[in-house]
Amino acid sequence: MSRKTSRNTRYAALNAGDNLETRRLIDAGNRLAEEVARIFPREPDIADRHYWLETMINHVPDYIYAKDLEGRFLIANDVTVADNSLESLRDLVGKTDFDLHPYEFAQAVADTERRVIETGEPIFGIEERAIVTKGRDRWLMTSKVPLRSKSGKIVGTVGISRDISDRKEAERLLEGQARLLEMIAKGEPLGEFFDELILLIEALLPGIRGSILLLSDDGGHLLHGAAPNLDEGYCAAIHGAEIGPVAGSCGTAAWRGEQVVVSDVFADPLWQNYAHLLRPSGLRSCWSTPILSRERKVLGTFALYSRDVGAPSERQQELIAMAAHLAGIAIERKRAEDRIGFMAHHDSLTGLPNRVLFEDQVTVMLDAIRGRDQWAVLAFLDLDNFKLINDSLGHAAGDELLKAVAQRMLAAVRKSDFVVRVGGDEFIILLNGLPKERDVVLSRLEDIRAEIAMPVQLQGRSLQVSCSMGVACFPDQGRTVSELLANADTAMYRAKEIGRNNLQVFTEEMAARAHEKLQWQEELREAIAREELLLHFQPQMSLESGRIFAAEALLRWKHPVRGIISPATFIPLAEETGLIVPIGDWVLRAACRQLKAWQEAGLPPLIVSANVSARQFREGNWAERVAAILEETGLEARYLELELTESLIMQDVSGAIATMHELEAIGVHLAIDDFGTGYSSLSALKRFPVRRLKIDRSFVADIPSDGDDIAITSAIISLAQKLGLRVIAEGVETQAQVEFLQKAGCDEIQGYFFSRPLPAHEFESLLRQAGCDADGI
Numbered sequence: 001m002s003r004k005t006s007r008n009t010r011y012a013a014l015n016a017g018d019n020l021e022t023r024r025l026i027d028a029g030n031r032l033a034e035e036v037a038r039i040f041p042r043e044p045d046i047a048d049r050h051y052w053l054e055t056m057i058n059h060v061p062d063y064i065y066a067k068d069l070e071g072r073f074l075i076a077n078d079v080t081v082a083d084n085s086l087e088s089l090r091d092l093v094g095k096t097d098f099d100l101h102p103y104e105f106a107q108a109v110a111d112t113e114r115r116v117i118e119t120g121e122p123i124f125g126i127e128e129r130a131i132v133t134k135g136r137d138r139w140l141m142t143s144k145v146p147l148r149s150k151s152g153k154i155v156g157t158v159g160i161s162r163d164i165s166d167r168k169e170a171e172r173l174l175e176g177q178a179r180l181l182e183m184i185a186k187g188e189p190l191g192e193f194f195d196e197l198i199l200l201i202e203a204l205l206p207g208i209r210g211s212i213l214l215l216s217d218d219g220g221h222l223l224h225g226a227a228p229n230l231d232e233g234y235c236a237a238i239h240g241a242e243i244g245p246v247a248g249s250c251g252t253a254a255w256r257g258e259q260v261v262v263s264d265v266f267a268d269p270l271w272q273n274y275a276h277l278l279r280p281s282g283l284r285s286c287w288s289t290p291i292l293s294r295e296r297k298v299l300g301t302f303a304l305y306s307r308d309v310g311a312p313s314e315r316q317q318e319l320i321a322m323a324a325h326l327a328g329i330a331i332e333r334k335r336a337e338d339r340i341g342f343m344a345h346h347d348s349l350t351g352l353p354n355r356v357l358f359e360d361q362v363t364v365m366l367d368a369i370r371g372r373d374q375w376a377v378l379a380f381l382d383l384d385n386f387k388l389i390n391d392s393l394g395h396a397a398g399d400e401l402l403k404a405v406a407q408r409m410l411a412a413v414r415k416s417d418f419v420v421r422v423g424g425d426e427f428i429i430l431l432n433g434l435p436k437e438r439d440v441v442l443s444r445l446e447d448i449r450a451e452i453a454m455p456v457q458l459q460g461r462s463l464q465v466s467c468s469m470g471v472a473c474f475p476d477q478g479r480t481v482s483e484l485l486a487n488a489d490t491a492m493y494r495a496k497e498i499g500r501n502n503l504q505v506f507t508e509e510m511a512a513r514a515h516e517k518l519q520w521q522e523e524l525r526e527a528i529a530r531e532e533l534l535l536h537f538q539p540q541m542s543l544e545s546g547r548i549f550a551a552e553a554l555l556r557w558k559h560p561v562r563g564i565i566s567p568a569t570f571i572p573l574a575e576e577t578g579l580i581v582p583i584g585d586w587v588l589r590a591a592c593r594q595l596k597a598w599q600e601a602g603l604p605p606l607i608v609s610a611n612v613s614a615r616q617f618r619e620g621n622w623a624e625r626v627a628a629i630l631e632e633t634g635l636e637a638r639y640l641e642l643e644l645t646e647s648l649i650m651q652d653v654s655g656a657i658a659t660m661h662e663l664e665a666i667g668v669h670l671a672i673d674d675f676g677t678g679y680s681s682l683s684a685l686k687r688f689p690v691r692r693l694k695i696d697r698s699f700v701a702d703i704p705s706d707g708d709d710i711a712i713t714s715a716i717i718s719l720a721q722k723l724g725l726r727v728i729a730e731g732v733e734t735q736a737q738v739e740f741l742q743k744a745g746c747d748e749i750q751g752y753f754f755s756r757p758l759p760a761h762e763f764e765s766l767l768r769q770a771g772c773d774a775d776g777i
């Protein structure tokens, strides 16, 4: 016995390797041998020994058996007999595995035993799937050693097999879970994931069939998810079934948000409307568990069907819970992915496709139309005065308006067309496959414009918003996406230029104008650096003293080719492009520097006034910039007057007043230019910290012949007097105008009557001649 023990130990060392089960098996054998040696007397009675041995092996839960050279069972312990569904050892002795099990398994066993017999070498720890005819299939870990006679001759085999089904199942579950998690991580299609999940559960629970149903977006119906081994007809019949308090296992589970176990579908009232559908399949029980989100909202159901009547076992419940949990993760993950994908390609406010999606798809759409006798029409669309609505009614109202407009556009186009929000209040509409007829195109687009212009109810008000459109047709007005976009943009620009609320189709002439404008813009950008800008000065005269008290600095551009260019030509461009900001700084610096130079040259005190554009004024730190320029040029603030147009102030009255106070605090004076054109209210005017009103040239021009202009001018003068403001009339050209203004009580005049704007040196001569008197400084 001790000799055998040491041999076994040696085998263990040789063959077991790292296999834990094998090692345990061998250790158990070794311990058994030692125990037998300890318990048995040295020379026991042979019958006792036989009995003891038999008792012992019958207590071992593993299968222990010996076979002859032909694989016939010679002896086996009780568990081997019982698990082969036999009554007694006698029923087993003399049988081979071919008598007991399916051919393939029996053959595999016979092959192993043959090897042991032929080599005389034992084999330890073979893992084999025992596919048995009777009883349940199981996984075994088997060791086989040669059975020898007393003389050492091999007369058969001895086998020990341990049922390792539980361990194998746990391993299989772990592997399956890992595979499923990997599928989730890789974002594999949900259908494939569900199939894999159900197949895993079905493999772990033989005879059971699984199904996954998904809750519809409206939350009222269950839709087919996966059921790889359920009858297709049954799946089709329950697809779209309504959920409710009496709606089979799944419909009821989704309705209640909790597991519904139906042990017998033919006896349970929950199945009254569905049982007949299941009858052909032979399935009897159905246990359905809701698949829940992290917030515990029902996403769908995971159901198991069994041929047996009954409820799930503890083990089955564990698997159901695991499967429903994994399905929930996969669905949520997929939805999050879909959401991210949607958000990356759509505008979050309106839900319309965004520019990314447009750029992804537009080429394909254009390619589809290429070669056909049709147009794809690309329209840029911009809401007119959207900013005003946004600023006055608030962003929430602006958002509502955008949503309403987006819906209207969508409703006005066909499914094959494309409406895109490019940003802010800008949209692109791509109409696909229109006949090449200008009238048809225009009428379609005008219909869309009319839809947009229908009143919208916002915050209890009825609002109407118009839009400007720029249009380019593929392929005639752009053969590539970028050409088409650029040309539609040019047409859109033109639509805005001619007063908004209209539609312009791209023309070559527009392109030429746009090109020319671009050139102007470049030249203007360089004009500052090339020192092509200069100032002219126009005197402002007091009607009381008849003397010059101020000079308005007026910008000129000395173009190397085009000669002197009037600011009326280039200031609008400078404002549009933002170049007015550096240009405005230059003007202010040059004006202050010139006045300081005149002061240092001994000329009497004089005010210099400069125009300020809206864009400059809106620069956040504008008052600081003015202060810095005064500091830099050394001019005292009280000699500087800034002319703000009435319309500039009216764009944002409270913001303008705040900036005006900042300027006032520095010591700079302010005047309102073009007064009378911007509809400032009397109450607003009272709040402006200004010193002077400048009557717009247009009212002065027809004085004294035009009665209306006389009335307006007189009203402005008396208004200014009442508010304690000085008033100056600009554009004064005639003696008659001067006389009228004098009589009306106007304080000051500016205009060709007295002098045109002059270059600095000529203005200086005029000053020296006429003298000056900056009263009130």
Ligand SMILES: Nc1nc2c(ncn2[C@@H]2O[C@@H]3COP(=O)(O)O[C@H]4[C@@H](O)[C@H](n5cnc6c(=O)[nH]c(N)nc65)O[C@@H]4COP(=O)(O)O[C@H]3[C@H]2O)c(=O)[nH]1
Pocket: 538, 553, 554, 555, 566, 567, 568, 571, 584, 587, 610, 611, 612, 613, 673, 697, 730, 731, 732, 733, 750, 751, 752, 753, 757
């Ligand atoms: N018909 C007529 N016109 C007269 C008479 N007296 C003066 N003018 C013109 O009227 C304009 C007065 O300037 P404004 O109303 O501020 O109108 C200015 C002002 O809005 C803008 N501007 C000029 N310089 C600057 C500047 O430095 N910055 C900004 N932002 N705008 C400027 O360009 C506009 C045009 O400037 P200019 O061409 O210099 O035109 C000047 C001046 O030459 C007259 O008796 N009859």
